[in-house]
Amino acid sequence: MASHIVAGRQQARRRGAPRITALGGGQGLSASLRALRRLTGDLTAVVTVADDGGSSGRLRAELGVLPPGDLRKALAALCGDDDWGRTWSEVIQHRFQSDGELHGHAVGNLLIVALWEKLGDPVEALEYVGRLLGAHGRVLPMSAVPLDIEATVRGLDPEDPELLSTVRGQAEVAVTPGEVESVRLLPHDPPAVPEAVAAVREADWVVLGPGSWFTSVLPHLLVPDLRDALVQTRSRKVLALNLVAQPGETEGFSPQRHLEVLGAHAPELTVDFVLANAGTVADPEALRSAAKRLGAELVLDNVAAPDGSSGRHDPELLAAAYDRIFRMHGRIAPWR
Template identity: 35%
Template sequence: MRLRDWLKPGLQLKRWILLGTIGVFFLSFALGRLLFLINIEIKGHLILISAIFGFFLILISFKLGMDSLFKNIRFIGSIAGPLDKNKINKQIYDKKILSKGPKVVTVGGGTGLSVLLRGLKLFTSNITAIVTVADDGGGSGKLREDLGMLPPGDIRNCILALAEMEPTMEKLLQYRFEEGNLKGQSFGNLLIASMNGISYSFEEAIKKINEVLAVTGNVYPVTLEDITLYGKLENGMVVRGESNIPKKSIEENSKIERVFIKPKEAEALQEAKIAIETADIVVLGPGSLYTSILPNLLVKDICKAITKTKAKVVYIPNIMTQPGETDGYTLLQHVDTILNHCPSITIDYIIANNGKISVDVGHKYKLEGARLVDITEEERKALKDYKIELIEDNLVEIKSDYVRHDAIKLSKLITGLYK
């Protein structure tokens, strides 16, 4: 380490090493004098005091040094598995390097957001995921209806994406029951439901889950209120329920005109607002435009917080269009939809894919009514008029014939904006 790096503030361990060195000096001095004078009649009070003082300085320096080094290391026993050398090294790296990364706030939900979070945690530990609670389908919908709690599905996926745990534990939390009354329900959802049952609020339950699973950063529901998403189709039909909107759009062969929530004045979680206002980078997406991203922006004060923040605001559109939501949408239509629902915000950057997919994968998506979101020269010029900087890269990653964002490459581009 160079001298200027050693003198740079922030590496708390140095002061405790210095303290320990002084302690060793006093102890060595005392021991040396004792050895030198061992056969001489002396008054040993000063030597004894020096030895005791030095010994206690070493103990204090060791304790404070270890406290500084391992302050944020959370030992979670059987959940995370035993800590080996690699895990300890990772914890030290997380504390000393990743903790100095940019404060990134992500807003969204669904698979796209959880994929991004797995990449982001490799570049910074200052992550806050603000997650939609408008979901009313699948296992989350059942728990919402049966227990009167907020839907845990999207939150569960984000927590698992940011958690430090053994692969077996992650598989357990993602496991879905295949028979009986619990058919279709995931174990992770039940864990959140159980924690909610022994907590004062859903917010407290999620905080406890974050601690138990050693989550990097924070995962917050966008609101604690029981909101319902509605969609108005271009044919005038109003559809109730997040899971029903894309279905009805396909059935009616009518695109979504706009979405809204009830209650309209649902309050945003205070921690979510503060996180946005104090962030370095705010990321919208990736995820379903109408059912994952916009439900967050419709919650009271979220748009206002994004408008007020000094952070760079980044939008990441999906790589593929989504049947029932963004059929045939261009990149510019994605942007216009966000600005129409939240006109006060300013988008500084768009990170979009310009990579291609194989013919086989493209054919599979075509059968489902989806295609790549292409970028045209006209759109590039239009975005300049919007004063939005477009960042393009090949972000395609294929897993099990499904198109996903390359999380590491995408995260590198996001955190690079801060540098």
């Protein structure tokens, strides 16, 4: 493991900060990481690897590599707020604009793939990138093989709204106009990255979500070793809900419907706390009941960005909400 990561984790342990593992992908995981890096130096992100669109999809199709985009976003979110961190965060997120083959590619995607080809180890390569960026934590793929998402969708045929159809590919599932009933991964039962399994088992706290529910959050529950780790870990688990339903993928879903879908995909999974934004929950009691069915206590807090219209979490408010949960309930999962 890179020396800066070891040093950061050792320093966090000395301060009594919690060991946190966050799972997800895309913008939702990035928001969570920007919040959590304010609370600990011992932070691990476990990221979905099923993206098949944009720059990631092109690199995946051409080179047969894991899609790097969500991994890049997680690394950018872990960059510090100093000049070094801000600069590198912007650099790896920069996309080329041209009339040629480089158009749309993100610098960070190319950097990650280059290190994968040089080192032959996706975990080691991501630690090299993290060291370069001065990332406040480590980033791991949930699986070492590229995955595809396949969904069962209701209502794609306007003449038969109850007809079930199959939609394949993360990019297509994310924008489907039908109602997603369930998702699965291809290949079925993919192998988990061992370091990701260990990070879940060894954490004080595991944070799942927020993020695109069917394409960023639920896929972690479809990797057998990772699901088993989530079920069996002694870590306390926080499930962070989105502020609003996502157009296409979860359009029309209530907050409690998100929990019901999660329970259907992993019936044996329990969580300790469900965190939701107080200002966007229309029926707190219904959500509280749904949380209780997962074994969880509902925590309502103000975590939305001040503009109120972006549907995004505010990193500082989200950090404060996580911190209150960790501190109030630290007696349940004592920080090592």
